[in-house]
């Protein structure tokens with residue numbers, strides 16, 4: 186079943202066309218790998234899908250409704266975006282991990298937090314660390330753990346393993362694959378050729394503003 190589609194979507198910025206006339210249908214439980222040269226518009230596509238920016242032309246429909254009909258906060262709980270540069274806030278890792286519970290007015294489930302940290306190879310002590318004292322790879326994994334506390338419907342990933350070593354990259358890939366097997370739709374931008382080969386059920390390539398499906 187299709188859960189998201191783009192219909193004749195174009196995006197222009199400062200008179201430059203970044204994406205033109207994009208048609209794309211995303212089905213439930215797809216695992217789509219997005220490749221393309223630097224500056225081709227991969228991050229722009231993810232931002233459009235997360236309603237951080239709006240198409241200049243065309244429309245994006247998620248579960249039967251146009252993007253702009255959704256409350257942005259509610260939409261982003263269903264369609265989550267993890268950036269290449271992880272975004273952490275407040276002082277400690279703990280503050281970041283309790284945030285998803287607080288915005289949903291849910292009781293903090295410490296065992297859920299601990300099990301996610303463990304899956305991402307992070308020790309419990311990290312919860313009390315100042316975010317300023319984390320390495321790049323730790324920041325990325327904390328940010329991912331925070332996103333995954335509540336399973337999104339669609340997970341958009343922008344180069345999330347570029348700061349990780351091979352061992353942690355594979356761990357993250359395993360977690361994402363497991364989530365996909367549980368029904369979460371994944372759209373993952375990567376520059377890493379081996380990673381693109383290893384993962385995904387579909388592949389799309391962006392070049393010259395055009396999005397095309399790469400046949401297996």
Ligand SMILES: Nc1ncnc2c1ncn2[C@@H]1O[C@H](COP(=O)(O)OP(=O)(O)OP(=O)(O)O)[C@@H](O)[C@H]1O
Pocket residue numbers: 198199203221222223224225226227228229230
């Ligand atoms: N805030 C911005 N202001 C002006 N131009 C921008 C902005 N963000 C992106 N662009 C331009 O839009 C185009 C697409 O950028 P985008 O970040 O989507 O590419 P990308 O394929 O994700 O690149 P990379 O692989 O290097 O991350 C580029 O030409 C970029 O310079």
